Amino acid sequence: MKLIPFSLLLFILFSISFGVTDTQTTTQDESATSTVAPEQPASEEADDFSNPFTQEAGISEEGAEKQTIKPSDKKEKKPPFWYKYNFGKKYVTTLQKTLNVKVSQLVHEFKENMSFGKAFWVFIICFIYAILHTGGPGHGKLILGTYFLTDDSKRKKSDAAIAGIIVSLTHNGMAVLLSGLLYLFIHSFGDQRHMQEVAKRIGGIFVIVTGIVIMLTTLFRDKIKFFDEKKSAEKLKKYPLYIIAILSGIVPCPLAWTVLVLCITIGLYWLGLLAVFGMALGAGLTVGTTGYIILAGKEKLFSFVNKDRAEFFAHILRFCGGLFLVVFGYLMTQVV
């Protein structure tokens, strides 16, 4: 029942997006046909075409003008097969684009007219933006979700909220830390995508190690006395969750990075931090809710299973979760 307000909020946001200009997948098929009659006698020179957008000659690499294209054996990179069945994607992308423009507008307006109201709206819009944005791939949901699904200690629902906040604070904090350090020391924000790739690779290695540890402790559980001692296990059960939460958020959030760059470039450092804080809260809400759903779903799943078999299922689930983390971690290290 607690999920209803959150669902309502998302539903409202979706509804708003219907009125916004379409983005990634406009539905007009073959709608823009323009056939142009020949203008003048044929010319062999490519240079005769003037740039319709700038009228400038532009810069070219030497010899590049004589390139020809050939059939390629390179495989086309395609999105996963379910992408085309994901009917919400264009609305979500559109809405995110609208929010992106809105944040940028508000930040510029704030520079012109500094007021508490404008700063508040930057915070709110960033909060909403992050709720939606964090719903996308990444942001630690999968790793954390897998951990919740496979972890056999009894967890409170509040653990999901705490983990969500830790993930989002680490995720956004890393963006602040990295962009701050880069700006301070080399006066550049570097290549966000490259930084993300590096962080993903490091994070991927940690995730592989975590997956292996989960698999080994499941297989050799009886031989490891440490796990049978109730007190120690109770004391220690929170630490792996915190570690997993930090690992999940270790890849810096590119969106927070971009918002921060926007604010820093126009000299509004504090507004940048406020915006990122709003984003961290929004991201925490989505990640926490995902964790909550998984914990609740897991409870429901086990309520249908015979109690004698529940332990066996828990072991299988835990092992599969570990295996999944190893595979997922490997994929993280293979990013291009």
Add this chain to the structure above:
Amino acid sequence: MKQSQLTRLVKFGFFVLLLTSLGFGHAHIFIDYKVHACVDANGLDGVFVNWTFDRMFTQFIQKEFDKNNDQKLNKEEQKAIYQKFCADYEKNEFFTVIKVNGKKYSVPKPIKFSARIMKEHETVAYTFFLPLKLKATKKKTDVQVYFFDPVIYVAFTVMPKDVSIQNKAQNIQASIRLKKVKYTNCPTISIKTDS
């Protein structure tokens, strides 16, 4: 199964669906693009492309490349952008897909590159030419040139009004239209000779 359990299951399913919907709207950079095809006596010479970045990413480009902070990109600054742009193109073809009659083709290096700051919208736009040099034949040839990031890190948008064509040949019929492929819209150029 009891009524309450069913209700809960439906709610859970609704939520999973909602989260899945969100799953692929995950853009960090938004680029609106335009395509202008150029046809000469031999066939399709190439396409001029215009990318307009969102305002937020524009700040990043300005900070990185507008070294003298004059809100303009001079030749030297444009050269620096071009070098970075070409390096990205070599690495991952910068999300460019070229298909001739459905078959994938190699992506040429962009030439005639220019970058400018458009003050009215406070955005940065890149313009470049992709030389294709495809000969027209009696049989109709469909050439698709579009931009798509499979992980939607960059969201490319093209609208019907953003495709155009310039035909300098007397003997070639040429047209451009926006065609919907499985996951995006793509400007499609059709060329064929009269005789």
